[in-house]
Amino acid sequence: MNAALIEAVDPEVRRAWAAAEHPRWRDPASRADALERVSLALKKESSAILDQASRETGLTRDELTPELARMVRALRLFADLVREGSWVRAAIDGPCKDPAAAIGPNHDLRRMLVPLGRVVGVFGASNFPLAYGVCGGDTASAWAAGCAVVVKEHPAHPKTGSLIVTIARGAFEEAGLPRDLLGYVRDDETAGFHVARALVSHELVCAIGFTGSRGSGLAIETIARERDVPIPVFAEMSSTNPVFITRGAIEARGPEIGRMIVSSVLARYGQQCTCPGLIFPEIGVDHEPLLGEIRRGIAAQPARRMLSTRVREGYAKQASTVGSFVPEVELLAMGGEGAGSDEAPALAYLTDWDSVRSVKFLSDEMFGPGMVIAPIDFAHPSAIEDVLATIGNHLTASLFHVEQDLDRAHIRGLCERLAGIAGRVIFNGVPTGVRVAGAMVHGGPFPATNRPESTAAGPLAIERWCRPVCWQNCPDVLLPPELRDGNPRGIVRVLNGVREAAGGA
Amino acid sequence: MNAALIEAVDPEVRRAWAAAEHPRWRDPASRADALERVSLALKKESSAILDQASRETGLTRDELTPELARMVRALRLFADLVREGSWVRAAIDGPCKDPAAAIGPNHDLRRMLVPLGRVVGVFGASNFPLAYGVCGGDTASAWAAGCAVVVKEHPAHPKTGSLIVTIARGAFEEAGLPRDLLGYVRDDETAGFHVARALVSHELVCAIGFTGSRGSGLAIETIARERDVPIPVFAEMSSTNPVFITRGAIEARGPEIGRMIVSSVLARYGQQCTCPGLIFPEIGVDHEPLLGEIRRGIAAQPARRMLSTRVREGYAKQASTVGSFVPEVELLAMGGEGAGSDEAPALAYLTDWDSVRSVKFLSDEMFGPGMVIAPIDFAHPSAIEDVLATIGNHLTASLFHVEQDLDRAHIRGLCERLAGIAGRVIFNGVPTGVRVAGAMVHGGPFPATNRPESTAAGPLAIERWCRPVCWQNCPDVLLPPELRDGNPRGIVRVLNGVREAAGGA
Structure with a gap:
């Protein structure tokens, strides 16, 4: 030591x-x-x-x-x-x-x-x-x-x-x-x-x-x-940053969304706290336009060196757990495998709703360029509740939707529920890329943060x-x-419950 | 069970x-x-x-x-x-x-x-x-x-x-x-x-x-x-709410301060989180005007029933620990002892700086109508530091002072240090009595709160x-x-870093 x-x-x-x-x-x-x-x-x-x-x-x-x-x-x-x-x-x-x-x-x-x-x-x-x-x-x-x-x-x-x-x-x-x-x-x-x-x-x-x-x-x-x-x-x-995609959005721009997700997962080779690791397309629509782009994008990705051997090992372990122990899972796509000891392939797994509900570790963070895709029935009375209860809390949750979805009660309900499991809810966009501004929240309920x-x-x-700290009857x-009286620093303060103008003395 | x-x-x-x-x-x-x-x-x-x-x-x-x-x-x-x-x-x-x-x-x-x-x-x-x-x-x-x-x-x-x-x-x-x-x-x-x-x-x-x-x-x-x-x-x-009293304040209005402290300790028979349990008069002045009032006030207090048997037992235990195991401690005053099993006497102990520094439990909360008084040298280079390090953190800390004290560097230093150990710093007043207002802080560093x-x-x-929660690119x-756009609730918001007027749509 x-x-x-x-x-x-x-x-x-x-x-x-x-x-x-x-x-x-x-x-x-x-x-x-x-x-x-x-x-x-x-x-x-x-x-x-x-x-x-x-x-x-x-x-x-x-x-x-x-x-x-x-x-x-x-x-x-x-x-x-x-x-x-x-x-x-x-x-x-x-x-x-x-x-x-x-x-x-x-x-x-x-x-x-x-x-x-x-x-x-x-x-x-x-x-x-x-x-x-x-x-x-x-x-x-x-x-x-x-x-x-x-x-x-x-x-x-x-x-x-x-x-x-x-x-x-x-x-x-x-x-x-x-x-x-x-x-x-x-x-x-x-x-x-x-x-x-x-x-x-x-x-x-x-x-x-x-x-x-x-x-x-x-x-x-x-x-x-x-x-x-x-x-x-x-x-x-840790955060797996679930992404929900309505069938309307898949129909309207499935390939584009697929490319956005691939690009988000591969940026910095997936080693981001906001990397989207769980993708939930809505059922009742042809998923191929979306999945085809994901398949192509992941398969075309050459292996890259990861941040450290430990990071690579953690990624490989979670990937192998998902690939081996989930009953209904399919390797949708794999990128280049590489050669160096710090290199690892990008991965996309496809599974189903039952697996997500029943296999808790499926929603654990796979820190690296990997994702798990599971089509679910957004309109099923308990499907969304079940999925959200299983996947727990995250830094972000995302929804891809189209204008018409705003009239669907269960989509509105989903949006509201997403605010319950994340610090940031994202619409028609990917979770990677944090804008640093007053209204940003980079945080979330446990285990995203404590x-x-x-x-x-x-x-x-x-x-x-x-x-x-409160000062009571303190000499100026x-x-x-x-x-102090006269506001010598000229800052905005609340005076007797009313906001004081800045400027001061 | x-x-x-x-x-x-x-x-x-x-x-x-x-x-x-x-x-x-x-x-x-x-x-x-x-x-x-x-x-x-x-x-x-x-x-x-x-x-x-x-x-x-x-x-x-x-x-x-x-x-x-x-x-x-x-x-x-x-x-x-x-x-x-x-x-x-x-x-x-x-x-x-x-x-x-x-x-x-x-x-x-x-x-x-x-x-x-x-x-x-x-x-x-x-x-x-x-x-x-x-x-x-x-x-x-x-x-x-x-x-x-x-x-x-x-x-x-x-x-x-x-x-x-x-x-x-x-x-x-x-x-x-x-x-x-x-x-x-x-x-x-x-x-x-x-x-x-x-x-x-x-x-x-x-x-x-x-x-x-x-x-x-x-x-x-x-x-x-x-x-x-x-x-x-x-x-x-838990909080013992230390009170510091400068020699100027003792000279100018020792009896009045003594009565204020007695009244604060006896209010609700001391069973308040803000009850002042540790009193530190500055040395270099006759303490009798202050202590005399405390002695009289405590001695004149008939025994009262406490909130519960458990509260009475806890109070009696801490009082007996202080009375028996502190080397240099004197029972300054005791109120009526009462008869009922839930009754207990008000107590004031007098001790010295060395005891406070060396006997950690002296500054533990004595939940009830009891106080420990210890004159200390406010001007001694390390006395205040030692005392503050020993007594730990509290909901409140109080200072009785006079106008002239504001020119004394160590008094100014003490004030600043008090903000480091408490959620509320009180001047020329007792800690009991919480005003519920926007600027109030009823809290403090551990163990006052967690x-x-x-x-x-x-x-x-x-x-x-x-x-x-942050909503990113969310449909209105x-x-x-x-x-929402147009501020339908008409609340004060911060818009692009600038405070928006209330009123809205």
């Missing part, structure tokens, strides 16, 4: 803890400037980052380019959010003029969000070395909240991580801030669990962001709960690292500026 | 599950009307409720009257919140005119909060039979979110609970809604844990609200985590029972009305 890796955690956390107290970091304007500098520095080094990430992950530059843009622009989004300031949800309830109008004692109450603590631990993902890596969404949002971050690097791409760390720390130093606002620790095969435990159980760590497998996510959550003071873990874990009230993308992601000078 | 009590849980949950689907309950306007009807019905029966609650709890009508008002008015507050509608945090990001301006694919995204599920389980508190009872804040906020509620009655006041259930169900029926929107189950000495487990582990229950002891709260959380699909538990557990991001009082309490007719 590599003890040095484990021992490296404590000093890294302590340095981050000290760095978070820097006055310029606690000041929103200069913190926002620093985030912007990190963003610019990463953008400037785009080419080097893309080269390194592509070498380490097997993902193409074309695949990584939008991811890099997302990392760079999400940092800027959070810089803007911190500058604008309303994310703290400031609310002021002054004493009521008529004390009897107050529910309870007629105090002056002022509330805003504050950071949960000083150091957030982030576990980098294997599959998104940039957008969920060292300077990905978890790190950016925790920084925005005012925390320092210690990242546990994913062992699949250490050189990419190191490069990003160097760039980000350099940007902090240029901004006159401590480089230790970004801590960085590693593990290896022997030390993995111990490094995780050292980080998650560290008394100075206040919360954890995690993107990865369900097993690892739950193990980390268990460590976090067994602390003297438990801390929250925000774990994005915290369905949160999102890992978009500005609301900042709230994961915060808690509200002791209040945080966000809550 | 009373099996009937355990078996009663499942049908009660199933009926609530069905009731939550009622179209008039899913409609915000009629749900708000129903909440208002429940509020009015409870108000109308105030006198009967107060009589019954006073008989069962030993609390006086004077003590229960503001609590009843709080229950009645909190229901109305949530009715208003549901009617106003902005609590769903609706946000719409239309496609950017310049697609390159979108971070990721240029989709139309629309987000709002939806209920976590259909049935919330609520564990009624022993100490607030009304405000944290059958129709207390947890129930009211879960109803407001659109859930049905099944309450597990606290065995200390079943008749009060039954009366409230009858009134609330009657109000639902008058509103044309199912009475089963309020489910009601009980336990007893033999069945307690099993009833709790039946409710918390029920597959149709989506979340739990709990107010009570740390042991019970953590046991319930463990059950919730061991489910196939874990659910959140919002547990308000969910520091939440509040159990005020409108934000509704968010405990919700999660966000399939969207929830809150997110």
